Amino acid sequence: MTSGYDWAGRVGDVWADEWRRTDLSFGDLSAHLNAAIHAAAPRAGLAVDIGCGAGGTSIALAAARPDLSVIGIDLSASLVATARERGAACANLSFRHGDATELGDLAPDLFFSRHGVMFFDDPVAAFARLRAAARPGARLVFSCFDDIDRNPWATEAAAAITNSPPARPGTSPGPFAFADPDHVRAILTVSGWHGDPQAISYTQRAGEGPHAVDEALVFFSRIGPAAARLRELDDAAREEGRQRLRVVLADRLRNDAVDFPAAAWIWSCQAA
Template sequence: MTSGQDWQGRVGDVWAAEWQRTERSFADLARSLDAAIASVAPDRGQALDIGSGAGSTSLALQAVRPGLRITGVDLSPELVALAGNRAGDVTGARPRFLCGDAIAVADGEGPFDLFVSRHGVMFFDDPVVAFRALRLAASDAAAMVFSCFDARERNAFATVADTAVGASPGPETGYTPGPFAFADQYRVADWLEQAGWQPDSAAQIAFDYVAGQGDDPIEDALSFLSRIGPAARAMAASPADRMRIGDALRIALAPYQIGDRIVLPASAWIWRASANRSA
């Protein structure tokens, strides 16, 4: 499990260092998510980007809604600094990026007219409590759009890593924050309703997760997956484990090479919800 403390330290630092390759891996999904956000985003008011990372979702939204005041919040100081630097290169309206807890920012600076997140909500300690806090910080006409991973078995970046590591993850019991914590659409809908949101839609999106690219895409993918994702922690255990898992990953990745890219099939949900005025 990745904790908030991890995002404030080691994990956040790695994601900041690897931001270009992580952006590449999510680029196909980002197009669908950005379009979904734009379809409900108001021209004016306030928007909060939860777990804003390198800032791409906030920047994409600002580009189509220059009159919207956008705040991105992330636990990682390195990612926040990176997002701020990227925003500094933009001409015109710019999002601002804060380091801290998104729920605390929502509580202190609401009401917000829009909440967005690209794979940030999956790390809520308690989804109902968090969504309820966002609802309390929302305007009556507020909307929320977020993405989250579908089931583990529909995401080859995870199953390929599991095969290479020799892991056989069992079914999830209870709730644990993490990449696949929001995979069950019925459970997510229940959380939203308990928290005072009206679930409007949940679209299952298949996308290309580009793990490697270039003259030697397998080695590029191996380098990336050794730092980001399920194989990374196992590969860090010892030099022997790193070599063993690396060799297994090369074999497992080969069937996914398309030209100069390693394209892993992936699946996510894009949720749209609106403030329940009777809540």
Template sequence: MTAAADWTGKVGDTWAREWQRTEQSFVDLEQALARAILSVTPTSGQFLDLGCGVGTTAAGIAAARPDATVTGIDLSPALVATAQARHTAANLRFVAGDALGGSVDQPLDLIFSRHGVMFFADPVAAFTHLRARCSAGAPLVFSCFRARRHNAWAAELGAATGQPIDDDRAYTPGPFAFADRDFVADLLARAGWQGASAATVDFDYVAGTGADDAAALADALAFFTRIGPAAAAIRACSDHARAELLERIGTRLARYARHGRVAMPASAWIWTARA
């Protein structure tokens, strides 16, 4: 489980150090999400990127809507510092803090997020609070993973480490907390959002790149020792067990190494609703 509090420390710090790899993994999804956001985005107003990470999505929306003010907020000071170093547009700012607190101007005319909404302890209360801070009709657009069985990177790592592939239907904050479409539809309705709909987006999760397949595989292994569901299991192993686990993971990843990339099938929901 990854809870919101984890992002203020070790998890956020690790993602900040590995930001080139994490951004690489989401390149295809980023393009689909940006199109979905811009399809409903007003030309001006106060926009919020919730769980902004290193600022890629926020920067793209700020560039496309120069008359808007875009704020990216994230619990991780390290991720926000990286975002501030990467992006300096006049209509864009980044804040370290809790989106449910008072760090963001309101009313909000748009809320969007790339995989940043699955970590609330009480998601209905959180989305109710966010809706109350929006102008009438403000769009909400966010992406989240579908079930692990639709995401080969998670399924393969789970098989290698002995973790379950199927998702527990009980809500637990974490990467796959919003995998169940009916659960998310219900929580948005209970939180007062209207017209919620979800589109499926299949994409390549790029875990590694390199000059050849061997280099790409080494890059992917390095990535998964630091980020993702196998990282904790790898750290917990003795030296001998770690070597065996890395060999098992490497064997599974090698199936996806082609033309200097380890690209694994992945799938997400892109949700849209209005306040």
């Protein structure tokens, strides 16, 4: 389970350090997600990025809608600092450190998120607060991972560390908490939103270039299920696990890129 406390501390710090690799890994998905966000976005008004991370999705929307005010909010001070640096040239864009469900007097026309909503400790309460803050008819667009079995970047990498498959995740806060669309629909409905998901198959790129395997090894050793397993091992076992992971990554190397098939949902919703 990954909690808000984790994002505010160690996890957020690591993601801030690794933002270039995380943006690379989500590059293919982001093309689909940004298209859905831009389709839902008004020309003017206010849009809020929930768990904005290093700011890539906020920056893309601000550039596409120069008359729309865009605010990215994240629990991690390190990620917000990175996002502010990256988005400094966008006059209609700002970033805040804090809880994206506690908006004060802000009344957004659009909420959006790239993989940021699966970590709510109480998702019903969180989405209800967003609904209460939103303008009438507001839109909500977000992405989340599909079932772990459709994401071999997670299963193969984690299994390599200890030579055993990962346990199937439940619905506790974490990357696969929203994998079941029926579960997500129930949360959204009771909290005041209605909408539908689109299944997206995409390529998760772990590394590219002449040292693609090394890049992927660093990335998976710091972020994701493999990294979580590595942290639990002593030094000798950790190094053995990393070497097994390297073999898995090398097997995925094609044309100077380490790619894995991946699957996600993109939800497009409206305030009920």
